[in-house]
Amino acid sequence: MNTEDTADLEQAFQIRIDKEEKIEPKDWMPGEYRRNLIRQISQHAHSEVIGMQPEGNWLTRAPTLRRKAVLLAKVQDEGGHGLYLYSSAETLGVSRAEMIEALQSGKAKYASIFNYPTLSWADIGAIGWLVDGAAIVNQISLQRTSYGPYARAMVRICKEESFHQRQGYEIMLSLSRGNQAQREMAQDALNRWWWPSLMMFGPHDADSAHSAKSMRWKIKRETNDDLRQKFVDQSVPQIDVLKLEYPDPELKWNENRGHYDFGELDWDEFYAVIKGDGHCNRERIQHHVKAHEEGEWVRDALKAYDAKKKARHAA
Numbered sequence: 001m002n003t004e005d006t007a008d009l010e011q012a013f014q015i016r017i018d019k020e021e022k023i024e025p026k027d028w029m030p031g032e033y034r035r036n037l038i039r040q041i042s043q044h045a046h047s048e049v050i051g052m053q054p055e056g057n058w059l060t061r062a063p064t065l066r067r068k069a070v071l072l073a074k075v076q077d078e079g080g081h082g083l084y085l086y087s088s089a090e091t092l093g094v095s096r097a098e099m100i101e102a103l104q105s106g107k108a109k110y111a112s113i114f115n116y117p118t119l120s121w122a123d124i125g126a127i128g129w130l131v132d133g134a135a136i137v138n139q140i141s142l143q144r145t146s147y148g149p150y151a152r153a154m155v156r157i158c159k160e161e162s163f164h165q166r167q168g169y170e171i172m173l174s175l176s177r178g179n180q181a182q183r184e185m186a187q188d189a190l191n192r193w194w195w196p197s198l199m200m201f202g203p204h205d206a207d208s209a210h211s212a213k214s215m216r217w218k219i220k221r222e223t224n225d226d227l228r229q230k231f232v233d234q235s236v237p238q239i240d241v242l243k244l245e246y247p248d249p250e251l252k253w254n255e256n257r258g259h260y261d262f263g264e265l266d267w268d269e270f271y272a273v274i275k276g277d278g279h280c281n282r283e284r285i286q287h288h289v290k291a292h293e294e295g296e297w298v299r300d301a302l303k304a305y306d307a308k309k310k311a312r313h314a315a
């Protein structure tokens with residue numbers, strides 16, 4: 001195809017995007033749009049799957065049978081989210097095996113937050129409340145992303161995340177209304193998960209490598225900083241209800257801006273974590289590799305069953 005044809009196609013593509021039309025798998029799309037989407041969707045899928053580990057750590061130690069059953073269902077939901085998202089990325093021409101290889105070799109990232117350890121039961125409350133809360137703020141906006149299969153996956157994921165957020169907040173409510181030790185546990189979890197949750201939204205807009213292109217193509221509908229601000233604004237009144245101390249001394253309502261002000265994030269920590277030097281990066285990937293290897297017989301059995309069905313059908 002010559003350059004003129006490509007320019008025409010790109011122009012027609014941008015017109016469709018500007019008209020809010022959804023782009024579907026068989027539609028023409030610029031190579032860079034496809035690559036950028038594969039990057040974002042596959043990293044989103046990896047985040048869901050790796051995100052099962054910190055909470056999975058508490059499945060055997062949940063304080064009651066009810067809490068255990070709820071947590072088990074939540075962790076399974078996260079695995080399901082990973083599967084919808086891998087399927088959505090596959091429609092762009094990348095295979096599941098390629099995505100897994102990229103995760104395990106460190107070529108692909110996953111959300112920085114999942115490299116922090118879950119030290120107490122209150123961390124399970126804080127993750128549901130803050131981590132799923134941050135994920136929802138981001139994903140509500142992604143329901144309007146320009147790529148059809150990604151947008152549709154987001155609708156279901158958001159519904160499930162909203163249950164997750166409430167289960168986490170309910171744990172925080174119980175602890176914060178409990179005895180002194182329980183209140184301290186809740187406070188400690190809030191203090192440790194607050195900043196990493198704000199980091200989930202990515203670098204400042206001025207430092208975000210992909211934002212400009214992703215906003216033009218409506219892959220992203222709101223910027224990292226705008227979404228972070230939304231999350232802070234929604235979370236502070238929830239801290240007030242819990243009657244916990246603010247985890248950031250600079251958190252303060254700003255009448256002029258109509259938003260909460262907050263302190264600067266520790267960007268050195270953020271970049272260290274996304275480069276692989278967080279508390280749990282190595283452990284998370286090692287665990288994934290082990291689970292993937294141990295599951296090989298399941299994949300082989302599925303393939304053998306599929307081949308048998310096809311052979312029977314052909315006969």
Ligand code: BYC
Pocket residue numbers: 039040043044045047048049050051052078109110111112113127131132135136138199200201202203207208209210211214220224274
């Ligand atoms: N962590 O140009 P930027 C969940 C990377 S899981 C790690 O702003 P972009 C849950 C970024 O990838 C929900 N890396 O990037 C599951 C890029 O590096 P590459 C997870 C980060 O893509 C279980 C570089 O920094 N949600 O809900 O325009 C239990 C420059 O950044 C992070 C999603 O994945 C980070 N926080 O914007 C509980 C949402 N931030 O790729 C809960 C979908 C940035 O060039 N993703 N980086 O090597 C997005 O919306 C966007 O990808 C982001 C980043 C806002 C995250």
